[in-house]
Amino acid sequence: SxxxxxxxxxxxxxxxxxxxxxxxxxxxxxxxxxxxxxxxxxxxxxxxxxxxxxxxxxxxxxxxxxxxxxxxxxxxxxxxxxxxxxxxxxxxxxxxxxxxxxxxxxxxxxxxxxxxxxxxxxxxxxxxxxxxxxxxxxxxxxxxxxxxxxxxxxxxxxxxxxxxLRRWGAARRAKLHAQVPRRPSGPGPPPLPELPGGPRDSLPRALDCADPAPGLPGDPCSEDCAALDAIPEGALPPHARRRRRAKITSRERKAxxxxxxxxxxxxxxxxxxxxxxxxxxxxxxxxxxxxxxxxxxxxxxxxxxxxxxxxxxxxxxxxxxxxxxxxxxx
Known part of the structure; x- marks a missing residue:
């Protein structure tokens, strides 16, 4: 009941x-x-x-x-x-x-x-x-x-x-470890929106994040993922919106x-x-x-x-x- x-x-x-x-x-x-x-x-x-x-x-x-x-x-x-x-x-x-x-x-x-x-x-x-x-x-x-x-x-x-889920988590962590921060030189696309409580450089890292798989160790990018969720939908690039919709929510992971x-x-x-x-x-x-x-x-x-x-x-x-x-x- x-x-x-x-x-x-x-x-x-x-x-x-x-x-x-x-x-x-x-x-x-x-x-x-x-x-x-x-x-x-x-x-x-x-x-x-x-x-x-x-x-x-x-x-x-x-x-x-x-x-x-x-x-x-x-x-x-x-x-x-x-x-x-x-x-x-x-x-x-x-x-x-x-x-x-x-x-x-x-x-x-x-x-x-x-x-x-x-x-x-x-x-x-x-x-x-x-x-x-x-x-x-x-x-x-x-x-x-x-x-x-x-x-x-x-x-x-x-x-x-x-x-x-284990393969997904392992591939994501390997990608994060191999990722090198890059700063574009010269003209380029307009700057990305500011993350709440953090610099813009953390957004690309957050875009690669997905919810950690159940039973796997915690992912170091979890805070950035939470920050990504806090950004309004209209302020995100198209590929970021697709990633957000594709994510399994934290409540579903707990379930x-x-x-x-x-x-x-x-x-x-x-x-x-x-x-x-x-x-x-x-x-x-x-x-x-x-x-x-x-x-x-x-x-x-x-x-x-x-x-x-x-x-x-x-x-x-x-x-x-x-x-x-x-x-x-x-």
Whole structure:
């Protein structure tokens, strides 16, 4: 709830990456409100389902859709970050692309879960005292669509993104170290605008600056980059305006640092569940203890509680807004 409130109310948090975090938080919140209470009710009664089969089918569909929405949102974030690093000029001009990508994640998640609502769970000999997915083929299908296909894609995109950021940072530092200040002699173009708090000579150096990559050492030109951002758009040369538009903002960089932590927590929490889940479907004769099934299921649900904690620990802007909201509440 705090994540949703923070992004909705604070203009500084309304960035493309944080819209994906907002969508992910919405999936976590809906899971907590619509799915977990019924699972707790079933656990309290020793795993026996005492409610109607139709409600069980709705529960299974919501569970599949919201868990799928979580990982699809993480996959969409990795696509967004990859585009931001590899095609920064295009990224700055595609304001609606993020919203379309978020909409696509929810539509695909609903499509994966829809067969359960359309009667797929109504099989002969169904035990009304057990609430589960009855069709083994669907279990395999949903596991592949929700986890075993998106996760490798997501990890590959993040690997390519951070590899590109490291190359970008290394090339920029090498260029800065090799750069020799030159003063033109004779007639030339009109003098460049004065930098706030510094001489004009620091502007060309600032024009070559880009935001440092996450995980890389700080760049010595960061102050000049900040000074470049302070110059009005009309006072900059055309190539400087293009560079400014192509830059990934500092807020987005901070958000990028927390995303791998979110992805890692997701994989640690959900991988055991999907491995056990698909093993039971492919090997009906394999003995899987009910306590193991319950443990890996709740380990997956714990991920929905971890995400907001991760944001507060690793993202200073979220932490500041959370503190402000909690102080107002007190």
């Amino acid at each position: 705090l994540v949703c409130l923070s992004v909705a109310s604070e203009r500084t948090l309304q960035t493309p990456t944080n819209y994906f975090i907002l969508s992910l938080a919405a999936a976590d919140l809906l899971l907590a409100l619509l799915v977990l209470p019924l699972f707790v009710y079933s656990e309290v009664h020793g795993g026996e389902w005492l409610l109607s089969p139709r409600l069980c089918d709705a529960l299974m569909a919501m569970d599949v859709m919201l868990c799928t929405a979580s990982i699809f949102n993480l996959c969409a974030i990795s696509v967004d970050r990859f585009v931001a690093v590899t095609v920064p000029l295009s990224y700055g001009r595609q304001g609606r692309r993020q919203l379309l990508l978020i909409g696509a994640t929810w539509l695909l998640s609903a499509a994966v879960a829809a067969p359960v609502l359309f009667g797929l769970n109504d099989v002969r000999g169904r035990d009304p005292a057990v609430c589960r997915l009855e069709d083994r083929d669907y279990v395999v299908y949903s596991s592949v669509c929700s986890f075993f296909l998106p996760c490798p894609l997501m990890l590959l995109l993040y690997w390519a993104t951070f590899r590109g 990028m640092r927390v995303l791998p932590v979110v992805v890692g927590a997701f994989l640690v929490c959900w991988t055991p569940f999907f491995v056990v889940h698909i093993t039971r479907a492919l090997c009906p004769a394999c003995a899987v203890p009910p306590r193991l099934v319950s443990a890996v299921t709740w380990l997956g649900y714990v991920n929905s509680a971890l995400n907001p904690v991760i944001y507060t620990v690793f993202n200073a802007e979220f932490r500041t807004v959370f503190r402000k909201a909690l102080n107002l509440g007190c």
